[in-house]
Amino acid sequence: MVAIIKMGSSVRKIFLYNEEKIKKENAQLLAACNYPKGLGEISPEIRIKYLQKLTRLNTKAKRNSVHISLNFSQEDQLNKEQLVRLSSEYMKGIGLENQPYLIYRHTDAGHPHIHLVTTNIRLDGKRLFSLKIGVFKSFATCRAIEKQFGLVPAGMRENSIHAVDQDRVFRVEYGKSETKRAIGTVLHYVLNNYRFTSLVELNAVLKSYNILADRGSRNSPTYRARGLLYRVLDEKGKKIGVPIKSSAFDCKATLNAVEARFAENRILRKKYEGAVRAVIDLTVFRYAPKTMEQLSNQLEKQGIVLLKSGSLQGQKVDLTYVDHRNQTVFRGLDLGMPYSVQGILKRLGNQQNASNAVEDNFLTFKEEIAFNPRVDKGQQPLKCYDLSDFSRKNLLREVAEPQEDFSSVPREWNRRIRKKKKKLSSH
Numbered sequence: 174m175v176a177i178i179k180m181g182s183s184v185r186k187i188f189l190y191n192e193e194k195i196k197k198e199n200a201q202l203l204a205a206c207n208y209p210k211g212l213g214e215i216s217p218e219i220r221i222k223y224l225q226k227l228t229r230l231n232t233k234a235k236r237n238s239v240h241i242s243l244n245f246s247q248e249d250q251l252n253k254e255q256l257v258r259l260s261s262e263y264m265k266g267i268g269l270e271n272q273p274y275l276i277y278r279h280t281d282a283g284h285p286h287i288h289l290v291t292t293n294i295r296l297d298g299k300r301l302f303s304l305k306i307g308v309f310k311s312f313a314t315c316r317a318i319e320k321q322f323g324l325v326p327a328g329m330r331e332n333s334i335h336a337v338d339q340d341r342v343f344r345v346e347y348g349k350s351e352t353k354r355a356i357g358t359v360l361h362y363v364l365n366n367y368r369f370t371s372l373v374e375l376n377a378v379l380k381s382y383n384i385l386a387d388r389g390s391r392n393s394p395t396y397r398a399r400g401l402l403y404r405v406l407d408e409k410g411k412k413i414g415v416p417i418k419s420s421a422f423d424c425k426a427t428l429n430a431v432e433a434r435f436a437e438n439r440i441l442r443k444k445y446e447g448a449v450r451a452v453i454d455l456t457v458f459r460y461a462p463k464t465m466e467q468l469s470n471q472l473e474k475q476g477i478v479l480l481k482s483g484s485l486q487g488q489k490v491d492l493t494y495v496d497h498r499n500q501t502v503f504r505g506l507d508l509g510m511p512y513s514v515q516g517i518l519k520r521l522g523n524q525q526n527a528s529n530a531v532e533d534n535f536l537t538f539k540e541e542i543a544f545n546p547r548v549d550k551g552q553q554p555l556k557c558y559d560l561s562d563f564s565r566k567n568l569l570r571e572v573a574e575p576q577e578d579f580s581s582v583p584r585e586w587n588r589r590i591r592k593k594k595k596k597l598s599s600h
Contacts, residue, residue, distance in 0.1 A: 266314025
């Protein structure tokens with residue numbers, strides 16, 4: 174069992190969160206403990222007003238609400254009576270057994286769990302609970318409850334929800350887990366580990382987890398306000414469910430925060446360009462694929478996902494390479510003309526139009542001009558390369574030639590270490 178304790182300044186907010194789950198039939202109220210009346214006689218309005226009355230007894234306390242989630246393994250089969258009794262033991266262990274608290278069982282996640290809503294203000298107005306003490310007591314209480322109720326220990330990582338929270342990131346499946354929490358887990362992992370330089374490249378990574386970062390259409394209020402929404406994708410790559418604002422996540426997932434990573438990521442990914450080119454070249458040379466689908470299948474076996482990307486401004490279709498081994502993303506033209514759509518098609522012996530030759534099984538992401546560094550900065554178009562001699566005959570030589578992995582470091586990234594001069598004092 175894993176307990177997560179959160180403290181805030183609004184008991185009404187966490188109360189409405191759980192009550193909204195009930196309205197959507199994703200949760201049920203199991204018990205209202207330590208209330209003046211029985212559960213059947215208490216309406217939602219009375220439940221929240223009683224908690225709010227307690228919080229008003231101490232106006233100096235900035236954090237007066239306590240929201241606890243108790244998470245269990247899939248193997249733990251607990252009925253209503255057991256969950257209520259378990260909750261009572263837990264509240265006793267952390268020192269809140271005499272406080273009024275509500276027990277909700279949620280059913281919209283991939284693992285069984287319950288939520289406890291209460292306040293840390295007593296009837297005499299004293300504040301009796303702090304997060305630091307609560308977490309310290311919570312760990313020992315969870316271990317004792319595991320033994321008492323025969324639960325799967327949190328230390329057994331293959332069966333513990335604790336493993337999901339910290340180390341493992343899964344594809345988001347709508348309806349099988351809480352949407353906001355599932356998206357937040359993926360964003361925290363992707364934003365801090367992958368090196369992307371545009372929203373298109375970020376979406377190429379997020380697509381692997383069934384997530385899309387969406388700015389909306391150019392005329393939408395979200396786009397004009399430089400907002401960013403995160404949405405879940407279904408099996409066909411279509412948007413499903415309600416979008417969630419980027420500002421709702423704890424990690425820095427807003428548009429400004431995402432764009433702030435582009436410049437640094439452009440430098441950090443430089444050393445992996447040669448490796449990605451080499452994998453593509455060797456795949457074409459060794460397996461001699463005839464179609465984009467065959468090339469995509471071979472690259473995927475080596476940890477590189479090939480996606481199709483487009484533009485709203487009529488620009489040519491390009492390819493995006495997601496290297497999950499080194500956690501980097503490259504557009505085809507960033508790697509060079511031989512790795513763009515036209516270049517790859519020539520190397521595969523396919524002379525069809527690029528937009529028609531790329532199979533429909535590649536998801537097309539719409540790239541806004543605002544995220545194209547070449548358009549933003551008014552740079553000249555990329556140099557065109559002659560691909561007439563780029564054939565399998567001299568491909569081995571191309572692969573064998575060493576390439577420079579690092580470019581010169583920009584001035585602002587080059588820290589100068591100055592040595593302090595020792596001052597000689599004269600006596």
